[in-house]
Amino acid sequence: MFTVTRSVTQTLANRLAAYKQEGLLRQLRTANDSVDFCSNDYLGFARSATLKSAIQQADLTLTNARTGATGSRLLAGQTALADEVEQELAKFYKAEAALVFNSGYDANIGLLACLPKAGDTLLTDELIHASMIDGARLSYATRHRFRHNDLADLTSKLQQASQQEGQIFVAVESVYSMDGDMAPLVELVDLCDEYGAALIVDEAHATGVYGSGPNGQQGEGLVVSLGLQDRVLARVHTFGKALGVHGAAIVGPAVLRDYLINFARPFIYTTALPPHSLVAIRCAHEYIKQSPEASYQLHRLLTYFRNQVLDLLPATNWSNSQSPIQCLLVPGNANARAVAIEAQRMGLDVRAILSPTVPAGQERLRLCIHAFNTTEEIDRLITILQTSLGSHSTQ
Template sequence: MNNMNQLQLQMNATLDRRRDIAKLRRLVVNPVDNIDFSSNDFLGLSYSKTMRQEYLNELQSMPFILGSTGSRLLDGNSQYAHDLEERIAKFHGAESALIFNSGFDANAGLFSTVPQKGDIILYDALVHASVHEGMRISRAAQLIPFAHSDVGDLTMKLEGIKDTKQNIFVAVETVYSMDGDIAPLNEIVQVLRSYWPNGENGFLIVDEAHATGVYGDHGRGIVSQFGLEKMVFARLHTFSKALASNGAVILGSETLRQYLINYARPLIYSTFMSFSSLALIQTAYNQLESDETKKIQDHLHNLTRRFRNTICLPTGNLLPSNSPIQGVVLNGNAPVRALASYLNQLGFIVKPICSPTVPKGQERVRICLHGHNTVSQVDDLVQSIHTFFNVNNSLESKL
C-alpha cells in the first residue's frame, strides 16, 4: 500500500508539473449545438442522414453477428472482410489491401516490421507519432529526419547514403495533420528515381490519412490524383476522418500484405474490428463513389478558399495551407489559448495546439473546415477572429 501511495504521489507530481506549464491534457465533451471547426470529419459524413440510412440497411442485409469474436488470424476473419479489402484496393488503384483497427496500429505495424536489419529510414520531421512508434522498435540501423517538405534537405541526406546496399525508406504524409500543407510528392518521387530508376532499394511510404476522401477523383487521395500509384511502396488510408468510420488500410503489393499478416503485431495480437465497423467502412466507400460526395468535396474546397481569402491577421500569421486544415499562429501559448477560448465562448469548436504536439514557438489555433459547414458559418468565424484582434489591439493601446 505504501508503494502504491508513493506511486500515486509521483504521478500526481508529474501531472502538477504539466498543469503548471498549462500543458495538462483533458478529455472534453464538445457542446452538441456548437459549430464544428475542429474535428477531422472533413466531408461531414458523420452528420449525413443518407449515410446513416445506408449503414442501417447494410447492417440489416448482413447475415453475420455484430462482433468479430477474435483476432483475424484466429476467429475474426471473414469473406466480408476479404471482399471489402479487394474493393478498397481496386478503388485506390493498388494491388492489395490489408485492414487494421486504427491508423496508429497500421503505421506502427508497418514501420516496426518491414525495415530489415540494418536498413535506413528517412522521415519528414513532421510525420505522425504512430510512425515514430513503429520506427522506435524497428530493426532499422539509422533513423534520419529531413526538414519538413524540404526536397533539397532530403536530397542532401540521400546523397550521403546513396551507395548503401541496404533498403532505404522515405516516410511522408500527403496532408500534414497540424500544418495542413501538402507534400511535394512529385518532386520527392523524382529525387528517389534519380538515385534508383527502377526502385531498386529506395522505397516511398505515404500516409494519406488527411487526404482520404478530400483529394483525388472521388476522394482516392493525392497519390492517385498525381498518378503515382506505381511509384509508392506502401500507402496508408484511414477511415476515421473524412469517412466517419474507424480503422485504416495499408495498400501495397500482395507480398507486403502477406508479410504484415505474418509479422505485424498490432494485427496479429488484436481482436479484429467488428462486422458493424466493416459495414460502416463499406457504406463510406459507397458514399465516396457517389456524385453526392463529389459535390461535398467541391463545397469543402470552396469554403477553404473563402476562409483564406477573407481572413486578415494583424499579428501572427496563417499557415500556408490550401487544405481544409488551417492554422492561426500567434506569439506564444497564452494568445493561442485566449483566441481559442474566445471562439469557444461564441459557439465555435476550435482547439489550441501547443508544444509538444507542435514545435515550441509554433503554437496555433487549428481550424478544420467541413462539408457540413456553411458559407455564413465560415464568414461568422472569420469575423469573430477579426473582432478578437480588434478588441485586444484596443486594450493594448490603452495600456
C-alpha cells in the same frame, strides 16, 4: 505493497500538478452544439443521415454475423466479408491489394516497425505524425530525419544512405495534420526512383478530400490525384476522418499485404474489426462515389475562407495550406488559449494547439473547414479572430 502503490500514485499526481501549473494539462471535453471548426469530419459523413441509414440497412443484410470478430484475423477473426471489403478497397485506391487495420495508428505502427529492418535506412520528414514516429522507433533500421518538405536536405541524406548496404525507405504524409500543407509528392517519387528508395505515404488527411476528380471527388487521396500510385510502395488510408467511420487500410503491392500479415504485430495480435465496422467502411466508400457534391462544397468553402483571410486578416501568420486544415500561428500558450476561449465563448468550436505538442513559439489555432460549414459561419469566425487577435499579441 500499499506503501509502494501510494508512492507511485503520488508521483503521478505530482507530475500532473506540474503539467497543470504550466498550463499543459490535457482534459477530455464532450462535444457540444458549437459550430464545428475543429473536427476532421471534412465531408460531414460522420453526421450524414444518409450514410447512417445505409450502414443500418447493410447491417440487416448480414446473416449469422457475430457482434464481434472474436479473435485476430489469423485466428477466429477472418471472414469472407473482410476479404471482400479489402478487394473493394484495393480497387477503389487503385492498388494491387489492401489490408485493413483497426486504426490509422495501428497501421502506421505496424508498417514502419516491420518494413525497414536492421541494416536498412529509414528517412522521415521531421513533421510526420506521432504514429509514424512511434513505428519508426520500434524499427531496427537506422533512422534519420530530414527538414520538413526540404528536398535538398532529403537528397543529401539519400546520397549518404545510398553508400550503405540495405534498403532505403522514405516516410511522409501527403497532407500534414498540424500545418495542413502538402508533401511535394512528384519530386519525392522522382528522388526515390533516382536513389532506389521506397516511398511510404500516410494519406490520413487526404483520404476523401483529394482524388481523381477535378475537385477531389472519389477521394482516393493525393497520390492517386497525381497519378503516382504505381510509384509508391505503401499508402495508409484512414476512415475515421473524411469518411466518417472507423478503421484504416494499407494499400500497395500484393506481396506487401502478404508481408504485413506475417510481420505487422498490430495486425497479428489485435482482435479484428467486427462485421459492423467492415460494412460501415464499405458503405462510406460507396457513399463518397455517389456524393460528389460534398467534395465540391468543401473546396468551394475552402476557397471562400482563404479569400476572406487574405482580405480581412492579411497581417496574421497563417500556415501555407491549401487543404481544409488551416493553421493560424499565435505564439505563446497563453495567447493561443485565450483566442480559442474567446471563439468558444461565441459559439465556435475552435481549439488551440499548444507546446509541447508543437514547438514553443509555434502555438496555433488549428481550424478545419468542412462541407457543412456555411459562409455565414466563416464570416463569424473571421470577425471573432479580428477582434480577439487585437487583444492578444501574435508576434
